[in-house]
Amino acid sequence: MTRKSEDAGRSTIRDVAARAGVSASTVSRVLGGVYPVSAATRTRVLRAVREMDYVADARAKAIAGAGTPTLAFVLEDITGPSFAHMAQGVEREAARLGHLCLVCSTDGDVRHELEFIEMMRAQRAAAVILVGGTADTPEYRERTRRIADSLASAGSRLVLCGRPPLGPGAPVTVIEYDNEGGAYALVAHVLTQGHRRVLFLGGRPDHTTAQGRERGYLAAHRARGLDPDPELLLHGDFTRDSGHRLMRQALERGLEFTAVVAATDMVAAGALTALHEAGLDVPGDVSLAGYDDIPFARDLHPALTTVHVPYEELGRLAVRTALGHTADTADEHLLLGTHVVVRGSVAAVGD
Amino acid sequence: MTRKSEDAGRSTIRDVAARAGVSASTVSRVLGGVYPVSAATRTRVLRAVREMDYVADARAKAIAGAGTPTLAFVLEDITGPSFAHMAQGVEREAARLGHLCLVCSTDGDVRHELEFIEMMRAQRAAAVILVGGTADTPEYRERTRRIADSLASAGSRLVLCGRPPLGPGAPVTVIEYDNEGGAYALVAHVLTQGHRRVLFLGGRPDHTTAQGRERGYLAAHRARGLDPDPELLLHGDFTRDSGHRLMRQALERGLEFTAVVAATDMVAAGALTALHEAGLDVPGDVSLAGYDDIPFARDLHPALTTVHVPYEELGRLAVRTALGHTADTADEHLLLGTHVVVRGSVAAVGD
């Protein structure tokens, strides 16, 4: 009776077989698909299945060789709009390809990340997609390299999405969107409007995505023989609150600038509010630009000039390439382009 | 050799046992935890594990009785900010409780939803959390009821989050946030400012969340003996684009109103832009309010008056209650409160 109550309803393939008066293999065959089974038997089995509301245990199937492949998606923060769009891409493509999709946000905590990856290895995930920048330290490379190897040797693959590559020969796929190029184009646009002191609201200084965008900012200046004032380079994170705080501080410190470029649309949103709170008009008094082109960017006032990144497509691409390669494909590197979207938040200086 | 190449690296517990010169059971024991094993053996086993980079197959564990429990989270669109926050809550709480967390977005497609739930049943998920409103039809209740039953009889539990309950006796947990109450309070606030013609930018007419908010809008009017003009009740969906489109149409049709209440902050954002495009000032010419209190609401200009919903907490609560109940707990109903956040987008009429 103990057994009965705690296993209630959990019928096995043998229970079904018994009720249909056939063997377990027969049940497996009719459920499995195209194996020849007599119409009469099939009907009886199907009826038994329905009556018992039977669903085969996916774990048992998996271990026996059949089974739905799983794919893991690890990100820092599902709450960031750009990540959410990528997650959507991953999720959709995974579904389309008949894969299950585990999602984990790590809150930027390397320990969480490691734990989760270990779990995915235990799940025998077909691929794990790591997304978002990190600190590109030697430890990072070594650690990630080890992960890539053990994933590869277990028959699955690591995909780095918007993450620094590991150096040659590592069994990973890396897909990057061009942070430096996008920022370069954006800042070039701002400089073209005549701005000469442009404040940069960056992310964490050791974060590769932030670094790429910062490099673009610098490069765009240098390309015109300009040398941006180091004071104009601020660091925070990619949140709205960070943008708000940084902007307020810049204003309080009396920094001089005619334009501000934020590392992220979210940061730009916070900055915009701080600007408004200070009674400044955008773009009348100061111009503002963001990065990511999240849907909301159009609803800021003025609508935000920004860099479009094809996040959903990125996600889809990540799973497609992840699944399209065998374990021993060596490293492979894709770079997705971005383009600037001009809206109303950047004006010519002096206008 | 075929075998060798395709199974490379996939070492089993037996391989480890062989290398350590012990039996599989012993390996299982040292890995398992607290079973008495001699220090020497343990060391040798652990070394073998490390050398072979062995990770036990989670599916096999699961089927053998041990194993990490899994929890599934099904939502319409991971891209909606409020859902993303809920997902974060779910994900964090699941991680804290040592559960794996599958996420699926259905794009509002019932077929996807059904398929996914079936998969979760196959995975023997400990709980599946369904989130977001739907059309509350008899079919919905019957279908969901059936799902709840079969989940329950398989030892797991269905949680409905922001979804209509199923009627008495169904083995589900339902957690709702008070859509009607929130909208009531919000609209009451607007009416208190003297507005008498307030446009409502709603969601799909058959969507329960949308309906709840709409009911609140109506009730707030009636409570003051007002009878809102049916023309002022518009329907769309919960996206930014819907808000933009609806608002533009309302303006084109020459509808008269002094305030607009949107079913969602996203909708409000789109509406705000449409208002601006029409040269209208908010709240000078027309007042505007939203619903959800997403972080971005503060960065709209003017900052959006809205209703705060504790989405992350909702997610955490969902997993906590889901996991805290046995399969045969009958239906249980929680209602979370909300409160209005007054910011600058609603002004007294005539100001």
Place this chain on the structure above:
DNA sequence: GTGAAAGCGCTAACAT
């Protein structure tokens, strides 16, 4: 303290 054996729920040869 450790090994042998049985079994979890399923599939896949191998027989008929």
Place this chain on the structure above:
DNA sequence: ATGTTAGCGCTTTCAC
């Protein structure tokens, strides 16, 4: 077309 027999990789009695 269908049943029997082995596994899959692990845990868990049950012996010793």
